[in-house]
Amino acid sequence: MSQPAKPAPPAGRANAKKELSEHFKQYKHVWVFVEQERGHVHPVSWELMGSGRRLADKLGVELAAVVIGPAGEATSAAAAESFCYGADLAYIVADDVLTDYRNESYTKALTDLVNTYKPEILLLGATTLGRDLAGAVATTLLTGLTADCTELEVDADNSLAATRPTFGGSLLCTIYTLNFRPQMATVRPRVMEMPERVEKPVGRIIEFPLGMVEDDIVTKILAFVPDRDKATSNLAYADIVVAGGMGLNSLENFQLVRQLAGVLGAEYGCSRPLVQKGWVSADRQIGQTGKTIRPKLYIAAGISGAIQHRVGVDGADLIVAINTDKNAPIFDFAHLAIVTDAIRLLPALTEAFRKRLSPHTRDRIAS
Incomplete structure (x- = not known):
């Protein structure tokens, strides 16, 4: 049994498609x-x-x-x-x-x-x-x-x-x-x-x-005032990044992240909830709505690792995650998982690196 012929497309539509193709x-x-x-x-x-x-x-x-x-x-x-x-x-x-x-x-x-x-x-x-x-x-x-x-x-x-x-x-x-x-x-x-x-x-x-x-031009430039905070922040292009999340529980404990970053000659960052709480400035946020980073070493302390955060760190060479929850999503993509309290581990890491790394050695790590 023969099949009925398909109706031809309207001439106008065919001509429009041809014109679009020629335009492209x-x-x-x-x-x-x-x-x-x-x-x-x-x-x-x-x-x-x-x-x-x-x-x-x-x-x-x-x-x-x-x-x-x-x-x-x-x-x-x-x-x-x-x-x-x-x-x-x-x-x-x-x-x-x-x-x-x-x-x-x-x-x-x-x-x-x-x-x-x-x-x-x-x-x-x-x-x-x-x-x-x-x-x-x-x-x-x-x-x-x-x-x-x-x-x-x-x-x-x-x-x-x-x-x-x-x-x-x-x-x-x-x-x-x-x-x-x-x-x-x-x-x-x-x-x-x-x-x-x-x-x-x-x-x-x-x-x-x-x-x-x-x-x-309607807009006129009266003066240029550089943003001092952003001028000193190189989060997106840092070789070593230490970041903290809500697992640190308080702004005071977030200083542990900054201290470790200082010893390593690293940049510090955070997950989105810390920015929303006002603990850290938005230019330090890592993730889908923050910075994308590709460091040689990324240490994430107290960060659960939702997909929004993963988008921002997937390019890191080595991801070290510290979290008390062994089922935290960050452990699904971290290279090294440490199940412990970051508030206790970070000071110990800072002290250990301070004893072992001279400023000259830290510069070599970053290079």
Whole structure:
């Protein structure tokens, strides 16, 4: 018995699909926004260059760095450095109007650049600056944006598959931007591995005009006051991190974490409940809604290890967990589990390390 023929799709829908396909052909290459402030490039930019290089190779396209900043040596140096991390070319928007980050000027620079050269994929770091800029650019371009990604891949039809935690970190979802370009994503610092730096000569550079002057910008910079606490905190990039959780019971006991970190020459951090109680500042929080870390050694004292915390520490080389609960979730992914009271063990560890490690030795551990 013959099967009835399937009805043909409406001509309008078929034409629209064809037009969309032709439109997408205009968008090529992978771009990484190189974030710099006051002459310093944020390390997440080079981490993203490694991921961008992998995506570009799979797609068979070029990898481009996008550097926006003031005219001068720092911006040129950032563009030159991008070639050492895998860039095939670099776009530069350099103007003294861009000396300080302001959403209006940076958004115009990046959106004009995208509209002119049409990248297929645009990646930014999920920093304070990157999050602000990415949201504004995606809104202006009327495209999709997947924030705080933990994995980036290209699927069978060459679409960007951006994976991020959802439902409080209990699930991972993969998001596609099917009908719009460019495909945009932000990635938190330390989620992706830092690629090896390879000395290379400066490659192809395309300079692009900003197209606006100071009088066009409503926001004015009156002064710059650095955040002293964040200037001294290097939690995301520390080689050794000691952190505490609610198992320490009090702010006074949390000082045991700081003391051990001081002896080891380490950074200290905490789980989210301690920030919510006001015991520790938010820039010290580790986990899905805090910092992602990839230290050589991570010591977690009194932290249960829910999935939200695990997301932030999975990249550590060695995880040592101390908890009185032998069934604590952190023991499922820790490399070394110590079932005991952290309040008693931490002072003993601190004293033992203080006797055995000179300041010179601690410096060698960190290096």
